[in-house]
Amino acid sequence: MAASSPMRQHVDTGKDSGDGDFKNELLALIPFLRAFARSLTGNQEGADDLAQETLVKAWQSRATFIPGTNLKAWLFTILRNQFYSDRRRAWRQAPWDQDAAERIPGGGEDQVFSAQLSDTARALRVLSDEQREALILVGAGGFSYEDAAAICKCAVGTVKSRVARARKALMEILDGDDSLEGVTRPAEGDAAREIMAQLDRLAPAPNESGEPGGKRRPK
Protein backbone atom coordinates (compact mmCIF):
# COMPACT_ATOMS: atom_id res chain seq x y z
CA MET A 1 0.00 0.00 0.00
CA ALA A 2 1.11 3.50 -0.65
CA ALA A 3 2.67 5.27 2.26
CA SER A 4 0.20 7.73 3.64
CA SER A 5 0.82 10.20 6.38
CA PRO A 6 -0.54 8.12 9.29
CA MET A 7 2.06 5.48 8.63
CA ARG A 8 4.89 7.94 8.88
CA GLN A 9 4.09 8.65 12.49
CA HIS A 10 6.30 7.25 15.18
CA VAL A 11 5.78 6.65 18.83
CA ASP A 12 8.66 7.82 20.92
CA THR A 13 9.19 4.86 23.18
CA GLY A 14 12.12 6.36 24.97
CA LYS A 15 14.25 3.31 24.26
CA ASP A 16 16.05 1.69 21.39
CA SER A 17 15.07 -1.86 22.12
CA GLY A 18 13.46 -4.35 19.77
CA ASP A 19 10.23 -3.57 21.59
CA GLY A 20 10.40 -0.09 20.18
CA ASP A 21 10.78 -1.50 16.68
CA PHE A 22 7.90 -3.87 17.26
CA LYS A 23 5.79 -1.00 18.48
CA ASN A 24 6.54 1.03 15.39
CA GLU A 25 5.60 -1.92 13.22
CA LEU A 26 2.32 -2.15 15.11
CA LEU A 27 1.82 1.56 14.59
CA ALA A 28 2.29 1.22 10.85
CA LEU A 29 -0.34 -1.50 10.69
CA ILE A 30 -3.01 0.27 12.77
CA PRO A 31 -4.71 1.71 9.67
CA PHE A 32 -5.25 -1.80 8.29
CA LEU A 33 -6.40 -3.17 11.63
CA ARG A 34 -8.99 -0.39 11.74
CA ALA A 35 -10.10 -1.13 8.18
CA PHE A 36 -10.47 -4.86 8.82
CA ALA A 37 -12.23 -4.25 12.13
CA ARG A 38 -14.63 -1.83 10.47
CA SER A 39 -15.54 -4.39 7.85
CA LEU A 40 -16.18 -7.04 10.51
CA THR A 41 -18.23 -4.91 12.89
CA GLY A 42 -19.83 -2.52 10.43
CA ASN A 43 -19.49 0.42 12.79
CA GLN A 44 -16.69 2.75 13.71
CA GLU A 45 -16.82 2.76 17.48
CA GLY A 46 -16.97 -0.99 17.88
CA ALA A 47 -14.28 -1.38 15.26
CA ASP A 48 -11.84 0.94 17.01
CA ASP A 49 -12.43 -0.79 20.34
CA LEU A 50 -11.69 -4.08 18.62
CA ALA A 51 -8.56 -2.74 16.97
CA GLN A 52 -7.32 -1.42 20.33
CA GLU A 53 -7.98 -4.72 22.06
CA THR A 54 -6.00 -6.33 19.27
CA LEU A 55 -3.04 -4.04 19.85
CA VAL A 56 -3.01 -4.87 23.55
CA LYS A 57 -3.23 -8.61 22.85
CA ALA A 58 -0.51 -8.36 20.22
CA TRP A 59 1.77 -6.49 22.58
CA GLN A 60 1.24 -9.02 25.35
CA SER A 61 1.93 -11.87 22.93
CA ARG A 62 4.81 -10.24 21.09
CA ALA A 63 7.26 -12.88 22.27
CA THR A 64 5.32 -15.47 20.27
CA PHE A 65 5.61 -13.59 17.00
CA ILE A 66 8.25 -15.08 14.75
CA PRO A 67 10.31 -12.27 13.21
CA GLY A 68 10.36 -12.38 9.45
CA THR A 69 6.87 -13.86 9.21
CA ASN A 70 3.83 -11.88 8.19
CA LEU A 71 3.07 -9.51 11.07
CA LYS A 72 -0.01 -8.16 9.34
CA ALA A 73 -1.52 -11.64 8.99
CA TRP A 74 -0.58 -12.39 12.62
CA LEU A 75 -2.35 -9.24 13.80
CA PHE A 76 -5.40 -9.91 11.64
CA THR A 77 -5.64 -13.38 13.17
CA ILE A 78 -5.65 -11.88 16.66
CA LEU A 79 -8.23 -9.31 15.65
CA ARG A 80 -10.51 -11.92 14.12
CA ASN A 81 -10.27 -14.18 17.19
CA GLN A 82 -11.02 -11.21 19.41
CA PHE A 83 -14.02 -10.24 17.29
CA TYR A 84 -15.66 -13.65 17.57
CA SER A 85 -14.88 -14.08 21.24
CA ASP A 86 -16.22 -10.60 22.10
CA ARG A 87 -19.34 -11.33 20.18
CA ARG A 88 -19.91 -14.70 21.81
CA ARG A 89 -19.57 -13.01 25.16
CA ALA A 90 -21.95 -10.22 24.17
CA TRP A 91 -24.53 -12.74 23.06
CA ARG A 92 -24.30 -14.62 26.30
CA GLN A 93 -24.56 -11.49 28.39
CA ALA A 94 -27.23 -9.50 26.60
CA PRO A 95 -29.66 -10.78 24.04
CA TRP A 96 -29.99 -8.23 21.28
CA ASP A 97 -32.63 -5.66 22.02
CA GLN A 98 -33.23 -3.12 19.29
CA ASP A 99 -35.20 -0.73 21.53
CA ALA A 100 -32.49 -0.74 24.15
CA ALA A 101 -29.84 -0.19 21.52
CA GLU A 102 -31.69 2.86 20.31
CA ARG A 103 -31.90 4.30 23.82
CA ILE A 104 -28.16 4.04 24.41
CA PRO A 105 -26.51 7.37 23.60
CA GLY A 106 -24.78 6.84 20.31
CA GLY A 107 -26.59 3.55 19.96
CA GLY A 108 -28.32 4.80 16.87
CA GLU A 109 -24.97 5.31 15.22
CA ASP A 110 -25.18 2.06 13.36
CA GLN A 111 -28.37 3.14 11.73
CA VAL A 112 -27.08 6.55 10.77
CA PHE A 113 -23.95 4.84 9.57
CA SER A 114 -25.88 2.37 7.44
CA ALA A 115 -28.00 5.12 5.99
CA GLN A 116 -24.84 6.84 4.84
CA LEU A 117 -23.23 3.68 3.59
CA SER A 118 -23.06 2.80 -0.03
CA ASP A 119 -25.24 -0.02 -1.27
CA THR A 120 -22.14 -2.19 -1.43
CA ALA A 121 -21.34 -1.58 2.21
CA ARG A 122 -24.87 -2.42 3.24
CA ALA A 123 -24.98 -5.48 1.01
CA LEU A 124 -21.81 -6.64 2.76
CA ARG A 125 -23.71 -6.77 6.04
CA VAL A 126 -26.09 -9.32 4.57
CA LEU A 127 -23.36 -11.84 3.81
CA SER A 128 -22.50 -14.57 6.28
CA ASP A 129 -19.51 -13.84 8.53
CA GLU A 130 -17.46 -16.45 6.71
CA GLN A 131 -18.17 -15.03 3.29
CA ARG A 132 -17.68 -11.43 4.40
CA GLU A 133 -14.32 -11.94 6.06
CA ALA A 134 -12.99 -14.04 3.17
CA LEU A 135 -14.08 -11.47 0.62
CA ILE A 136 -12.62 -8.56 2.59
CA LEU A 137 -9.27 -10.25 3.21
CA VAL A 138 -8.80 -11.31 -0.39
CA GLY A 139 -10.79 -8.73 -2.29
CA ALA A 140 -9.94 -5.61 -0.30
CA GLY A 141 -7.06 -6.42 2.06
CA GLY A 142 -4.85 -7.85 -0.65
CA PHE A 143 -4.15 -11.12 1.18
CA SER A 144 -3.35 -14.27 -0.76
CA TYR A 145 -5.83 -17.13 -0.47
CA GLU A 146 -3.18 -18.92 1.58
CA ASP A 147 -2.79 -16.09 4.11
CA ALA A 148 -6.56 -15.61 4.27
CA ALA A 149 -6.95 -19.33 4.96
CA ALA A 150 -4.43 -19.11 7.80
CA ILE A 151 -6.21 -16.10 9.28
CA CYS A 152 -9.64 -17.75 9.03
CA LYS A 153 -8.30 -21.16 10.13
CA CYS A 154 -9.71 -23.04 7.19
CA ALA A 155 -8.53 -24.70 4.00
CA VAL A 156 -7.40 -22.66 1.02
CA GLY A 157 -10.14 -24.23 -1.12
CA THR A 158 -12.71 -23.17 1.46
CA VAL A 159 -11.56 -19.55 1.25
CA LYS A 160 -11.73 -19.69 -2.53
CA SER A 161 -15.27 -20.97 -2.53
CA ARG A 162 -16.35 -18.49 0.14
CA VAL A 163 -14.94 -15.61 -1.86
CA ALA A 164 -16.63 -16.85 -5.02
CA ARG A 165 -19.98 -17.28 -3.29
CA ALA A 166 -19.62 -13.90 -1.58
CA ARG A 167 -19.01 -12.19 -4.93
CA LYS A 168 -21.97 -13.90 -6.50
CA ALA A 169 -24.23 -13.07 -3.57
CA LEU A 170 -23.14 -9.41 -3.52
CA MET A 171 -23.93 -9.07 -7.17
CA GLU A 172 -27.34 -10.63 -6.73
CA ILE A 173 -28.12 -8.35 -3.82
CA LEU A 174 -26.92 -5.23 -5.57
CA ASP A 175 -28.42 -5.92 -8.96
CA GLY A 176 -31.56 -7.69 -7.83
CA ASP A 177 -33.13 -4.33 -7.10
CA ASP A 178 -32.16 -0.68 -6.81
CA SER A 179 -32.21 -0.86 -3.06
CA LEU A 180 -31.60 -3.45 -0.39
CA GLU A 181 -35.31 -3.45 0.33
CA GLY A 182 -35.26 -5.76 -2.64
CA VAL A 183 -34.03 -8.63 -0.51
CA THR A 184 -37.34 -8.67 1.33
CA ARG A 185 -39.27 -9.14 -1.92
CA PRO A 186 -39.98 -12.59 -3.27
CA ALA A 187 -36.57 -14.00 -3.98
CA GLU A 188 -35.60 -14.16 -7.60
CA GLY A 189 -32.55 -16.37 -7.47
CA ASP A 190 -30.77 -19.01 -5.55
CA ALA A 191 -28.35 -16.66 -3.82
CA ALA A 192 -31.18 -14.37 -2.87
CA ARG A 193 -33.01 -17.30 -1.32
CA GLU A 194 -29.92 -18.22 0.66
CA ILE A 195 -29.70 -14.67 1.88
CA MET A 196 -33.32 -14.76 2.92
CA ALA A 197 -32.63 -17.94 4.81
CA GLN A 198 -29.68 -16.28 6.54
CA LEU A 199 -31.79 -13.31 7.47
CA ASP A 200 -34.41 -15.64 8.90
CA ARG A 201 -31.79 -17.36 11.03
CA LEU A 202 -30.42 -14.03 12.20
CA ALA A 203 -33.80 -12.51 12.93
CA PRO A 204 -34.09 -11.94 16.68
CA ALA A 205 -37.87 -12.15 16.77
CA PRO A 206 -39.16 -15.68 17.01
CA ASN A 207 -41.35 -16.28 14.00
CA GLU A 208 -42.56 -19.32 12.15
CA SER A 209 -39.45 -21.27 11.42
CA GLY A 210 -41.22 -24.15 9.76
CA GLU A 211 -40.39 -22.96 6.31
CA PRO A 212 -37.57 -24.77 4.57
CA GLY A 213 -34.84 -22.21 4.18
CA GLY A 214 -34.00 -21.64 0.55
CA LYS A 215 -31.73 -24.60 0.05
CA ARG A 216 -33.31 -25.62 -3.24
CA ARG A 217 -31.14 -25.21 -6.27
CA PRO A 218 -32.43 -24.83 -9.77
CA LYS A 219 -31.46 -27.79 -11.90
Added chain:
Amino acid sequence: MQWDNTVSNDEKPNEKARAIRARQRAIGRELRRMYDDVAQEPIPDDFLDLLRKIDDAEDVRAGKKVS
Protein backbone atom coordinates in the same frame (compact mmCIF):
# COMPACT_ATOMS: atom_id res chain seq x y z
CA MET B 1 -33.28 -20.79 -14.52
CA GLN B 2 -35.72 -18.65 -12.64
CA TRP B 3 -33.88 -15.38 -12.77
CA ASP B 4 -33.64 -15.60 -16.53
CA ASN B 5 -37.37 -15.40 -17.04
CA THR B 6 -37.29 -11.87 -18.30
CA VAL B 7 -34.08 -12.24 -20.28
CA SER B 8 -34.39 -13.15 -23.91
CA ASN B 9 -32.98 -16.55 -24.74
CA ASP B 10 -30.91 -15.40 -27.66
CA GLU B 11 -28.64 -13.25 -25.49
CA LYS B 12 -25.08 -14.35 -26.22
CA PRO B 13 -23.49 -16.23 -23.31
CA ASN B 14 -20.15 -14.50 -23.89
CA GLU B 15 -21.66 -11.07 -23.61
CA LYS B 16 -23.40 -12.06 -20.44
CA ALA B 17 -20.20 -13.50 -18.96
CA ARG B 18 -18.34 -10.35 -19.90
CA ALA B 19 -20.98 -8.16 -18.32
CA ILE B 20 -20.83 -10.22 -15.13
CA ARG B 21 -17.04 -9.95 -14.99
CA ALA B 22 -17.21 -6.20 -15.50
CA ARG B 23 -19.80 -5.91 -12.76
CA GLN B 24 -17.66 -8.04 -10.43
CA ARG B 25 -14.66 -5.80 -11.09
CA ALA B 26 -16.74 -2.73 -10.24
CA ILE B 27 -17.91 -4.30 -6.98
CA GLY B 28 -14.31 -5.27 -6.22
CA ARG B 29 -13.18 -1.68 -6.71
CA GLU B 30 -15.93 -0.48 -4.40
CA LEU B 31 -14.86 -2.97 -1.70
CA ARG B 32 -11.25 -1.84 -1.94
CA ARG B 33 -12.33 1.79 -1.84
CA MET B 34 -14.32 1.21 1.36
CA TYR B 35 -11.39 -0.56 2.98
CA ASP B 36 -8.82 1.97 1.80
CA ASP B 37 -10.98 4.88 2.94
CA VAL B 38 -10.68 3.65 6.52
CA ALA B 39 -7.02 2.69 6.16
CA GLN B 40 -6.20 6.20 4.97
CA GLU B 41 -7.88 7.96 7.87
CA PRO B 42 -5.39 9.54 10.27
CA ILE B 43 -4.75 7.28 13.26
CA PRO B 44 -6.98 8.50 16.12
CA ASP B 45 -5.09 9.88 19.11
CA ASP B 46 -6.38 7.23 21.48
CA PHE B 47 -4.48 4.62 19.48
CA LEU B 48 -1.25 6.59 19.90
CA ASP B 49 -1.96 7.06 23.60
CA LEU B 50 -2.60 3.36 23.94
CA LEU B 51 0.72 2.45 22.36
CA ARG B 52 2.50 4.84 24.72
CA LYS B 53 0.65 3.59 27.80
CA ILE B 54 1.09 -0.07 26.90
CA ASP B 55 4.79 0.44 27.42
CA ASP B 56 4.50 2.08 30.82
CA ALA B 57 2.07 -0.54 32.03
CA GLU B 58 4.48 -3.22 30.93
CA ASP B 59 7.44 -1.57 32.64
CA VAL B 60 5.54 -1.17 35.87
CA ARG B 61 4.21 -4.71 35.85
CA ALA B 62 7.46 -6.40 34.95
CA GLY B 63 9.65 -4.05 36.97
CA LYS B 64 11.67 -3.82 33.81
CA LYS B 65 14.69 -1.59 33.66
CA VAL B 66 14.61 1.02 30.94
CA SER B 67 18.03 1.08 29.37
